[in-house]
């Protein structure tokens with residue numbers, strides 16, 4: 456999680472005690488460049504810890520969370536969304552709703568959202584390995600992904616220590632790679648762990664768990680993000696960063712923006728403030744979304760896969776990648 460997400464959560468009263476990261480190592484084959492990060496610019500937090508902190512804060516604010524309830528279909532009255540029918544036969548009624556049902560977003564699609572086929576998405580897979588070095592304060596980013604036949608592949612891999620005895624490793628590849636759907640990403644991941652895992656003490660073929668390959672809509676490719684009585688947030692609105700695939704920041708930022716416009720609508724007793732949501736989202740994420748639309752096709756081009764590895768060769772290329780791809784601010788060079 457980067458500093459922006461953490462700041463957003465702090466402003467909402469959610470205090471996280473994650474594993475602090477103070478440097479990133481870029482690797483490509485035998486090359487390695489390590490860059491320091493500004494204090495507090497990245498922390499690692501396990502998903503269960505993030506969820507329990509969010510739920511705790513919700514309870515403090517008097518929010519009722521129906522954890523085991525699934526919304527099955529929208530309740531529409533005279534063309535307006537008025538709530539959801541649920542799998543436990545209940546109907547939850549609401550004047551306004553936030554749709555945040557993730558990348559597949561069945562509920563969002565039932566309300567008319569769709570993904571633009573001309574814009575890129577990412578495909579990612581991750582897994583967890585037990586590691587003696589899980590307390591290290593650094594993240595590894597591998598820029599030398601290879602296919603099963605040894606040919607280089609655009610995208611990158613990561614190894615992130617959780618501070619509790621395990622590391623998460625994953626790989627992400629842009630859909631602009633021509634044959635992306637036919638690549639076995641789990642194999643690419645295991646291959647990556649075999650080649651960089653020794654630095655972490657990982658045994659590639661004995662993961663604690665190995666996830667399945669998932670599509671991640673990114674960069675504002677899904678819309679519309681609002682209707683007369685609802686707004687769409689998180690992956691359901693493709694708020695994940697198109698270059699890094701970091702999605703928690705966009706999910707939290709869009710959630711906060713959604714909360715703001717809905718609170719205003721309730722205060723004013725009119726739905727007009729919802730119309731601001733689209734512009735607010737664009738102001739927060741638009742610059743990165745435009746950058747992604749330009750850069751992902753370049754990376755997916757057969758020549759583009761040779762660009763990223765430069766970051767493992769020079770400090771300035773690594774810093775450029777940190778700022779552009781990971782949107783991470785760096786320490787003042789004078790203080791290094």
Ligand SMILES: Cc1cc2nc3c(=O)[nH]c(=O)nc-3n(C[C@H](O)[C@H](O)[C@H](O)COP(=O)(O)OP(=O)(O)OC[C@H]3O[C@@H](n4cnc5c(N)ncnc54)[C@H](O)[C@@H]3O)c2cc1C
Pocket residue numbers: 456524525526527555556557558561562579580581625666669670671688689690691695700701702703704706
């Ligand atoms: C392999 C992989 C690794 C990733 N790693 C990172 C990472 O390290 N850091 C990072 O920042 N991002 C990462 N991302 C992206 C990140 O996971 C997502 O962008 C982020 O989780 C989006 O949050 P969300 O709340 O919008 O959606 P989700 O996290 O998918 O949450 C949606 C929730 O809605 C619930 N739901 C769905 N349908 C219904 C329904 N009908 N009724 C009730 N509930 C419903 C689901 O159960 C789920 O709990 C990764 C993505 C992938 C694919």
